[in-house]
Amino acid sequence: MAARHPEQFTVVGNHLAQHPEMSLTAIGLATHIQSLPEGTPVGIKALAAKFPEGETRIAAALRELETYGYLARTRERMPSGQIVTRTISYNQPRLNPAFTGTPVPAAPRSETAPEPEEPEPAAPTHSVTPTATTPTATPTAETPTPSAPDRTERTTPTGHLPLLPAPAADSFHHSAAIALLARLRLDDPRLLLSERDIHRLAPAVNAWLERGVDSADVRRTLSASLPVEPLRHPTAFLAHRLTALLPPPLPAAAPRSSDLPNLPNLPDLPRPSRPAPFQTCDGRERAFRSTEPGHCRDCAPRFAAA
Template identity: 40%
Template structure:
């Protein structure tokens, strides 16, 4: 080894240089002087100093350095983003897939980074016998036929009008023809439950998020599904209107007593007594 050369500037850093003849690695100043994490520079220098064929993994690097796996992964991601490192998947002969680390001493240089497929075993085709070769192929056994998919429920004109009118309340609710057919059956269900079109429109357009980053069809479908009102219960009687009480009358006899009746015109005091039934003559 030659005698060290000492450069002594007036101020600042001093170098005590020495000439190396073995066990050294040449590193670019672009890598060593990069701003950012010192862990990234240290991991890069360590990888560039390793010989070909050295097993490398995040766990092995974490055992070598004092930093944990999180900082090691972050450093590898930075080196990969800057072109110093390429990680590729390589398939071994036994079928296992492993990660191969390719280190670039100068970013941007080409490398053979690809996935190597496993060799397929060679199989010798089985010869067909003479009788079997002349036989026709057996027909497949008839299996259960798949049921045809149910046709979508048609959309009524009133439901389509409700959905097409939403754009007047909010221009962002401009639905396509396919989206209108998709939401139409749910709107018809609301209409069958007695909800008016204006009530449906207010439910679908009230309190929309700002802004709408996606198509509104999923939001409208969610509101139609989750805010569905219950069905109206029918009155037990045939006539849904309640029975009216008998009319109020004034006694036609004394003109002083008021009572309710559908047929009687006299109060109980003024009503004539009904005659007793007589026995038949015998």
């Protein structure tokens, strides 16, 4: 049973309340905005402070309302130099000059539940207070800018992997490489790989094992210090690490004496003589080199003459 509201009510058309393509969040947000008095802030942060939906859902709902002609947002520069966003709400998409689409007709009203008709308000538009933003060309608070991850490792779509390292020959580590990649999901569930991706990455793991890296060290390198944000393309992420962190080959070992060829007998070369030890001069308490104790070269002539 419906009761007529003599005051404090808002007239909402069925073309909005029964819109077949917009989400319930967008329909409810449009109804709320149309019920507000003129000059009320309707920025993303102001709406997120009122409702449990976060800024991301509210921003997506506002974009829906713009798409279907129920909202228009323009940027204006104030005399102070600030750039503000002016939001105008329309209760009819055909009244929005920026809307070029075709308004979606409302669903037919059920004849079994007639509703009292309310008169349409005369005012065609509903404006709200501009939302101030910074005096730069960056997106305003109306459109949240996702923060870029502060990491040097970049991932690419799974279908466009970087040029992966390959083993020098058909390595016998192929089964070990496949087992290593399959067990990465035990370290982190985000590293769950398909069988196709495991076979694409296995040659690069073979190249690591071929260079003398232990399988436990390869697994630790691939799964350690993972980013906090979700891994949308774990295959590309692992391909980047296998390529960028590839260690150099081990240097060749020095040949053993038993591996050297038989060389002809060479004559014994004289060993270099060791320098004479230090002695203390009896005349000046001065150190000098000599095989026998005595005097240094400065004191020797004087004592010899005496």
